[in-house]
Amino acid sequence: MSSDWEVRISNSRGTPYFFNHTTKQSSWEAPAELSPEQVQALLSASGAPKKASQVRASHLLVKHNGSRRPSSWKESKITRSKEEAIEILRGYQAQIGTDAHKFSELASVHSDCSSHDQGGDLGLFGPGQMQKPFEEAAYGLKVGEISDVISTDSGVHLVMRTA
Numbered sequence: 001m002s003s004d005w006e007v008r009i010s011n012s013r014g015t016p017y018f019f020n021h022t023t024k025q026s027s028w029e030a031p032a033e034l035s036p037e038q039v040q041a042l043l044s045a046s047g048a049p050k051k052a053s054q055v056r057a058s059h060l061l062v063k064h065n066g067s068r069r070p071s072s073w074k075e076s077k078i079t080r081s082k083e084e085a086i087e088i089l090r091g092y093q094a095q096i097g098t099d100a101h102k103f104s105e106l107a108s109v110h111s112d113c114s115s116h117d118q119g120g121d122l123g124l125f126g127p128g129q130m131q132k133p134f135e136e137a138a139y140g141l142k143v144g145e146i147s148d149v150i151s152t153d154s155g156v157h158l159v160m161r162t163a
């Protein structure tokens with residue numbers, strides 16, 4: 001019965017799992033017999049931390065000669081060093097401050113990501129979809145906040161969380 005299930009927190013992983021106290025079954029995934037509302041109620045009752053399922057973010061990317069794909073809509077062969085890329089990005093960071101409109105304006109002109117033509121907007125994404133440093137930066141921001149310079153295999157970025 002669905003009422004036999006409870007959520008416990010794994011000691012080793014620190015993450016929630018589902019335990020049936022009648023059958024003694026356990027599962028990392030929510031049992032199919034539970035409705036989304038029942039799953040949410042069990043998770044809330046367990047005190048498991050809520051992670052936003054998806055976030056939306058924009059970014060301004062400056063690639064360098066060590067980038068995974070050292071070319072972009074602007075330059076067919078990007079040869080600047082990572083240090084030079086950071087210096088360039090710091091210049092944009094100083095112009096942007098905390099101004100979201102300025103962020104999108106500069107991203108549309110200067111970002112080496114193909115999302116430049118959307119003002120750097122990447123749309124909604126969930127855990128596991130973006131490179132880890134980018135995901136951690138985006139999830140660590142409040143809506144409207146702009147990150148400091150972060151680095152991924154693609155280059156160096158400023159990230160702005162928008163939802």
Ligand SMILES: Cn1nc(-c2ccccc2)cc1C(=O)N[C@H](Cc1nc2ccccc2[nH]1)C(=O)O
Binds near residue numbers: 059113122
């Ligand atoms: C992840 N992604 N979304 C778009 C995108 C989204 C909306 C509209 C147009 C393009 C482009 C990309 C992408 O990977 N672009 C790469 C550069 C890049 N690398 C990233 C790593 C993390 C997040 C965004 C990133 N963008 C490229 O153009 O070489």
